[in-house]
Amino acid sequence: MTEPTSFSSGAEQMQEEESVAIHLMKHEKEADVPSNDLGSANAAADQKEQSVFKVRRDYVVRSTGSCEKTDMIKSLVTDQDAARNYELYLPSSSIYSAVESSEDSEEDMYRDAEEIEREKLLLYETSSSEGKLSVAPEMDILEYCRREWRGNTPVAKRMRKGYEAVAQKFASIRRIRGDNYCALRATLFQALSQATQLPSWLQSEDFTMLPENLLSKYDWMKQWQLKHTLSRQMGEISDEIKEYLILLREKWKNISEIKSPTEKQEACDRLFRNEEEEYSLYEALKFLMLNTAIELYNDGKDGRRVPVFSWLLFARDTSGNPCQLMRNHLNHIGHSGGLEQVEMFLLAYALQYTIQVYRLYKYSTGEFITHYPNDPEEGWPVVTLITEDDRHYNIPVRMCQETTL
Template sequence: MTEPTSLSAGAEQTQKSESVATVHLMQHEKEVGVPSNELGSANAATDQKEQSVSEIRKGYMFRSTGRPEKTDVVKSLVTDEDAFRNCELYLPVSSNCSAVESSEESEEDMYRDAEEIEREKILLCETSSSEHKLSVAPEMDIMEYCRKEWRGNTPAAKRMRKGYEAVAQKFASIRRVRGDNYCALRATLFQALSQATELPSWLQSEDFTMLSENLLSKYDWINQWQLKQKLGRKMGEIREEIKDYLILLRKKWKNISEIKGPIEKQEACDKLFTNEEEEYSLYEALKFLMLNTAIELYNDDKNGRRVPVFSWLLFARDTSSNPCQLMHNHLNHIGHSGGLEQVEMFLLAYALQYTIQVYRLYKYSTDEFITLYPNDPEEDWPVVTLITEDDRHYNIPVRMCQETVL
């Protein structure tokens, strides 16, 4: 009777050893320069969504008519959608140190090594409850950051180092952005506010604060808008809360743009992005502006007006053939279970009337290394610059070495 017990114990020990080896392999992938796939498909619904998007990846060839035409050529502005379905997801940090440890250890962080994670745990435990979330980390030398993140000699690591060296010709430092599926919105808004010198014209409009009321009076389906951590809100509450978020966005933008000193302006931005309640309210405002822009583009196209190319791609997806589907299947999930897809970066740029310039490091040495959203920007639109290693997570380059010229 003892022999089966011995065999079972041996098998259990082997299984444990294999499990530990797998964990160590995942933890050290970064050190040898191999980027990890952070958030794969979690369920069948996600797999089904990715399958529908894959149909679009057959590509669109644009003829002189301007209309997209399906071809067998895999060429599209959204060819990399499967590579950045979600931004990295960090669980909310508790003010309790033990809770911090459990939340950090319960998921793999593919961007930081173990030593850096331990340092941040200590920092989080030492900070006050009002400052325990690091939305935008302090700046550090961009090449020092690169050496820490990409130390191997694999082709991927070498390409990343070359990419960072190119960015370092323009920017001296980098600020790491917290990745909770709002990273694209966070990085873009932080950059826009940190260099704002005036209130944009679209924020000065008298109708701006009435946007939620006007849209909800025309489209009943907008009542199904999902606010962060406030799912299932009543119709009237959604209308008023979105209005409050829009008012807050205009107020914060105006206040920061009126600050003249660069140091004081930066301090004001840092303070705003450590106030969790206000910060996430601003993201809801941005998402609603994206919906409004999508509705305008959709209606313009239906009425025969000229629209940008990305608009056709946006509504060519099976999951967003109209603004209602876009809201249900995409915008409602931003911040909850997914981040911005590449085609939605165009939508964000149009909503803010900003050109978003992105250094896509994994595309180094190709004509897609520096990508503009939109790719034919208006001359009077301000420019913000971001960095991404994989089109999922975005960080912020700072301390420009020379003026960025498009």
Template sequence: MTEPTSLSAGAEEKRESVPTQLMKHKNEVGVASEELGSSNAAADQKEQPTSEIRQDCIYRSSGRPEKTDMIKSSVMDQGASRNCELYLPVSSNRSAVESSEESEEDMYRDEEEIEREKILLCETNSSEYKLSVSPEMDIMEYCRKEWRGNTPAAKRMRKGYEAVAQKFASIRRIRGDNYCAFRATLFQALSQATQLPPWLQSEDFTMLPENLLSKYDWIKQWQLRQKPGKRMGEISDEIKEYLILLRKKWKNISDIKGPLEKQEACDKLFKNEEEEYSLYEALKFLMLNTAIELYNADKSGRRVPVFSWLLFARDTSSNPCQLMHNHLNHIGHSGGLEQVEMFLLAYALQYTIQVYRLYKYSTDEFITLYPNDPEEDWPVVTLITEDDRHYNIPVRMCQETML
């Protein structure tokens, strides 16, 4: 869950982030499960009201508070038989443009920071601003440009960047279009890839769309970013092509030995918009497949990661069908990845995602791992976030990142 820096201390004490919930529920946790529904059942479930909706403010990287719906769910501890409140944000449908046009007074930034945002908005026509992954720049120079004010938030961000600078020399800004979590994670994974992951080598990998459709008719309602009006039954071959593209690009880049040439290949890939967004569709489908596997494993009594309990504890994703309808179908359109979905992405890729959460500086959640108990043989990618919404990437490691 996202905890906004702009909330009062009293409000912060009432809510806990997903990593905190995971630590508290390290032991087995129980949540009532539902059968995977049909497409009609999913439509009915989507109409059900959530148990409680709250309106809170959250900082985006621009510094402007933005309202986000918070869904309150309950997770039942089997051992202690008690209910524990869990707040998870649901993506807002308001665009960044709408947010930037709001005229309400900004109470959280000084005049200098507000003026900086105005200048940034005037530069949106520059070629660099439109890049998916901008060229690297010194991390402290970036920090000084972005956080020059004297507000408590700016001071905390500067301290956070100083800590990151002990490990990394530079930063690359990621384009913020609701795909930034995918973009940052995949770029980091490919830029350091030396071999094709085992799950990409599977003979059944490219048959996922066909195999899942044969079992779950509701997957026909999958929505493509490029073709939102077409149903999955008509585009399963396209999803297969995206999966093949992911394997091809991953292998080609991992086969490159020189680090400079590898970076150039990654930069080229992320300048090809058609291929780039096709890869994100592949990642979303892999997340759905992983969610189905976890859900079915739990139904059959097998042990599953604690985060999967939290994932399916939400009123909007009590089963994979709802997860697809209310979350995965909207990623890239009206919202990005929620924090609990970062765990799902990590499991789908079999990568540990290490995130410097700058607004959590000086707390034990400053460096958060997804998953928080990673497999020893999983590679590690490192991201930076100022608000658990937008992600940038640190580059040029000063020393080996230690978990």
């Protein structure tokens, strides 16, 4: 299980340097594990220098005065085929407050009473009747902004500017339930609400056979955790995941066949009010993410070309291979953690969708609108999300004009 990246006490961490640069010159991987045998999770790591990774850990001061740690992973991966270098920055999803500089951080310590009260209300919002809804009713996006960000701090001003920019494209916003499934929930809801046909990967005859096929190859997959169940027999896991995949295909097909936009939205609302079906769909998505990760890992081991984010995904100490990714990350999504930035790429590849995100705390920078992947495949549909802190995601609705990449 990964260590939390936020700190309850800032005093001790403030004694550390503001920025620590760690150069990882060797990419640790399992020693010559064949692509069809990832079962040896404890295999010795080889020392092949396949890429150079630089990790920078920054400590920023929250508005409450405590310290938080944010991770920035910079990867320089040489693509021999294209004879060029790729550069990608991935901020950790542990960022809680939208603080861009130490100057803003210090100013944000002096919040007005209204903003402090707003933060308190948000902490308890999930206990309200509206907060229990998976996807809240739509609300005018500028009215929502005025309600949520009434202070005059630099952060509040930046958020308002960000929402104003989003309002040039979308008229309304729907708040997503704030649990650790919110990234999956927001992405899936947007994909279904605009679906007009069943994706080709859902039409494959082998689609529902994925659990059985993978479980027969990788013994470590018996450690997969279904919903809040801590342990299951391998056969039960295979059968349950197969049911989730069938449910995903069935719901996607039924909703995509609805012609009326209003009826389509109503169908999505009904689905996301059915807790049993909703969370079963998230299990299907998590399993598809694992399947995609296995394919990417095998491609990398076999020397085939893989997306840049794949290098980063398996460069982490906690996910050097698919087994570790499952145990330390995917198993915890929805329980003790949400999706990290690099896992947003994995979700996009699993669904074959481009996820476009308005990152409001990055307003006026080149990262204000971020795409996962940043070099999307031609023909992939686009879904749009909004985040204030790279942790929680809401969805914009009622497009004012066509979204373009």
